[in-house]
């Protein structure tokens with residue numbers, strides 16, 4: 001019992017459930033990506049240190065490499081935006097993802113409470129679920145191998161990652177692609193997101209979106225979401241909406 005109000009997911013209404021990854025499945029931005037960025041900057045010799053406040057602002061930009069370029073522009077680091085500077089940023093980003101993998105492997109990004117329970121309920125009800133993220137594919141693979149994949153769940157029915165799209169969230173491309181691959185209309189799927197960019201991406205594709213708030217987006221505007229929850233523990237699968 002959480003003391004929080006339950007939210008019923010009506011499976012007569014949806015043919016698939018599509019989960020965002022970062023922030024939605026685990027607090028990967030707070031516990032994984034941010035520490036990995038700062039470790040990568042130090043190891044690359046970049047004199048950058050991102051605070052939690054910086055990162056809350058930086059999360060307006062999806063994509064880690066893109067986020068680093070936004071920071072360089074923000075602080076007026078022109079050198080970082082030259083051809084040679086961008087090569088350094090690219091290497092730092094690759095290093096960040098390797099370090100992120102090590103953090104996840106060490107168990108520091110546990111799945112959010114209640115998530116596996118409702119995914120298991122989807123499996124039991126025969127409702128396909130998938131993941132729609134614009135993080136790098138390797139970051140999904142390491143999270144799957146070290147947590148979700150060990151929970152006895154079915155394999156995701158569809159996986160869309162950053163490399164699969166030309167335009168990252170809030171562009172609708174990732175959600176449109178996932179629905180296409182499932183052979184479904186976006187309006188027949190439910191997206192599960194934690195961020196305004198994710199909500200916008202789902203909405204722009206025509207997909208209803210449930211928000212389960214995370215650390216960085218606790219105070220964000222989620223107008224238009226079909227519900228805004230504090231925890232996955234509030235979801236009850238199978239009941240009327």
Ligand code: XBP
Pocket residue numbers: 020021022029033061062063064065097132133134135136139162169195198
């Ligand atoms: C997640 C992101 C990503 C991750 C870092 O977006 O914004 O940029 O923070 O991943 P989504 P990379 O909400 O679509 O999951 O460094 O691999 O880009």
Ligand code: MG
Pocket residue numbers: 020021022023024193194195198
């Ligand atoms: Mg997210």
